[in-house]
Amino acid sequence: MSKVIVITSGKGGVGKTTTSASFAAGLALQGHKTVVIDFDVGLRNLDLLMGCERRVVFDFINVINGDARLKQALIKDKRVDNLWILPTSQTRDKDALKKPGVEQVLDTLREEFDYIICDSPAGIEKGALMSLYFADEAIIVTNPEISSVRDSDRILGVLASRSRRAEQDLEPVKEHLLLTRYDPKRVERGEMLTVEDVLEILAIPLLGVIPENQSVLRASNIGAPVILDTESSAGQAYYDSVSRFLGETLEHRFITPERKGLFQRLLRRTA
């Protein structure tokens, strides 16, 4: 059974697209045929993070409008098997996202793919609403910072009232919290909200904690999802999160400051 997963947050700049790219790549790496769709019409960036910006010919909006076939717009990732990207338009605006059109594209994708990842734009306007409307599950990307937590709470309210599952009285959208840009050192110094603080306030299950890490910017610089950087803490934390999503039980890593040398930690982990 294929699943539609929305990656959303309300607030901008918290790591939705980074998460979409890594999550999609992670699911594909674990053998699931996955497509990731950019819903940020007019401000497309997923293609950049996936490193396929020069291969975009047709896009999501072309398909919705019937100007191109889905097969023509889908871009196959060159590094990861089972992974496809559906970029969006850079010239149109969110009004191009018509509900019946979006539904038709998603229904067609459901026939072919195990997972359909919807990368939501920031805000709670049309683009964000359209990206979450058809979702079966939602990953709420949150930074340990008050405005991000507040906006996440708001988007949880939107999911519970404005998604298709809510409108049609179906089983509610399954929610997962992904805490990103977490800095254990600053948490220890009392400068940052703790995982527990955020969990207590948002009260949804924790999927993972992604530590603040230089590898994330490096990954975007070179256009490769950070999950492919298997040496980095952020990459490993994303991989763990994907495994948890797929049902594994794994302890959360990188939530306390590193005490031992890096070498020791690595030894312990591979042992």
Add this chain to the structure above:
Amino acid sequence: MSLLDLFRKNPPSAPAARERLQILMAHERAGHKGPGYLPKLHKDLLRVCKKYMQIDDSKVSVRVEELGSVSMLEVNIELPGDGPAYR
């Protein structure tokens, strides 16, 4: 600024963040996690409005605001068109 200030650490600010959020959430949740009939009321209102005007689903909002001991039902209907709706 005295020389001593250079060595003085800022007090932890995370507890303040947590407290502010908790107060804020308690207030704001009263809005969108209101009584169970709200979604149905919202749907019915939309249906009635659509009998008389072309209206987008997102233009009708229904929420319950709690101000102290008083609960207030707030219904917002944004009218379509590019000018005053009473024309």
